[in-house]
Amino acid sequence: MTETTTIRVLIADDQSLVRGALAALLSTERDIEVVAETGIGSDVVELVRTQQVHVALLDIDMPGMSGIEAAGALTSAGLACRSIIVTTFGRPGYLKKALTAGARGFVVKDTPPEQLAETVRRVHVGHRVIDPTLAEESLFTPDSPLTEREIEVARVASTGADTREIAKQLHLTQGTVRNHVSSIIAKTGASNRYEAARNAKEFGWI
Known part of the structure; x- marks a missing residue:
């Protein structure tokens, strides 16, 4: 990534206050631009296409399609956009599902602003970024036995x-x-x- 690259970001969260807060935080970064927002998971793929989104920040619990399902839909569509789950639900089972769906990042909403921006940058260039505490917990959490x-x-x-x-x-x-x-x-x-x-x-x- 060069210094002139602007990372185009989509924020998908069903709480408008959260969307606004995340957009305000990321918009202070010179190399990040929030180009789309939605509160409906099923809108994600189309917005990524039309707005040429590089990184999508996805909440888990949304109407129409969950953030994890939206990450999977982006993967299935073959779009270059990389996804990050940003959620209050820091649960090991969700982490495993998100990674299986193709998400490249998984962080909780109380992540410090500068850390979230750095997560966006790292995921954009191909790295995987996982909340360290959650990653450790996932090692000791069994896979779902439910059908x-x-x-x-x-x-x-x-x-x-x-x-x-x-x-x-x-x-x-x-x-x-x-x-x-x-x-x-x-x-x-x-x-x-x-x-x-x-x-x-x-x-x-x-």
């Missing part, structure tokens, strides 16, 4: 939905939901579906 269907059930259960509501939302029978819930409880070492969903979320499995 794709169990993940879906756990996600709905985490909203407080009962068996009937889960069955309705996922178009399953209540008996099938109970079987999945029993499996999730066993795999997470929980005593009920709400605790199981909470445990799965803490591990970053859902």
Whole structure:
């Protein structure tokens, strides 16, 4: 990267205050320009294309598509843009999913401004940047034992939905939901579906 290179950045976060804060922080850097912002994950790929984005900062929890899914979509589309997950959810399971999806960076939102800017620069030139504490924790966190269907059930259960509501939302029978819930409880070492969903979320499995 030469001194005259300007890194074109997209910020995707469903909280407008967070987007504004990140944009304000990065805009103070002479070699970084925020060229696009969105609060909807499914807008990321199109914005990257139209705005010629070099680095995308992606929150995990967004409507339309999660940040991890958006990182995967950028990878699948073959775009040169590199992605960084910037989130309050510093969970080892999310880190593993993000790296598998093709993200080149993973940092938490309380990262110091100068460190975030340096992360953008390093990722832009091809380096991988991971929050060191989270990287260490991930070494001791097991991979998710949940099946794709169990993940879906756990996600709905985490909203407080009962068996009937889960069955309705996922178009399953209540008996099938109970079987999945029993499996999730066993795999997470929980005593009920709400605790199981909470445990799965803490591990970053859902």
